[in-house]
Amino acid sequence: MRLHGSAAPLAQQRPQHGSCHHVEHAEAGEQWVITQRVGELSQYFLVFVLIAQIFAKVPALNTLEPATRQAAFGIAQVVTLLAFVVAAIWATRALRARRLVAAVPPERI
Template sequence: MEPVLPLTHPLTLFHVVLSLVAIATGLVVAAGLLAGSRVPRWTHAFLWTTVATTVTGFVFPFRGFTPAFGTGIVSVLVLVPTLYALYGRKLTGAWRKIFVAGAMISLYLNVFVLVAQTFLKVPAVHALAPTQAEPPFAIAQGVVLLVFVVLTIVAVRRARQ
């Protein structure tokens, strides 16, 4: 299947840059959360670039329900309570842990898509799993999932009430 828009299209480039910035800032946020602390400016940058990545993902021409579309829906469902926990509830009480879990899951979803896109777009990696149904793809995504499950549990446990 041909890509919806080529990589050189301005929307595609903007979407890719947003997602890479979201991942980079998200890693800084995750490190802070794992240390039991917050990094407010990085957190705002991470959340809003993740929101922008999700929104721009829905701007691409619609070709029916795809894994990308499903991931976007899940991202929205995670981001709404995460943003509400931070901006609406100011991380009070249980909202702090909801925020931490949501931020970590949002980062996971960004990395999940990065891995999928790497298998689609990087020739050497694509050769390992041309249809994304081969074991290397499943192993890579499984490792990413396992790492994020463990990191999310640790970060939530370290979140102060």
């Protein structure tokens, strides 16, 4: 099959071995990271609402004075936020470690 016109030079150019697969793999990895971060963010908002509902519905927490209740609610939210940040950092480090292991060719292991 002979190509004519502007497609002929493109058909003669070939990527280096494995470069297309690497680009596709990198894009898929980035999409997975974005999906994971969006999932973590939505999970945090659900837990935020859960804590707010607990403070509103549990009688022992509802009987606290308003200033004490606001302080306890703020502390609970900060602790929850820190837990989610630590979990995100841990997940990112684990993902990078897996990528480094996957990047090593099998003959070097």
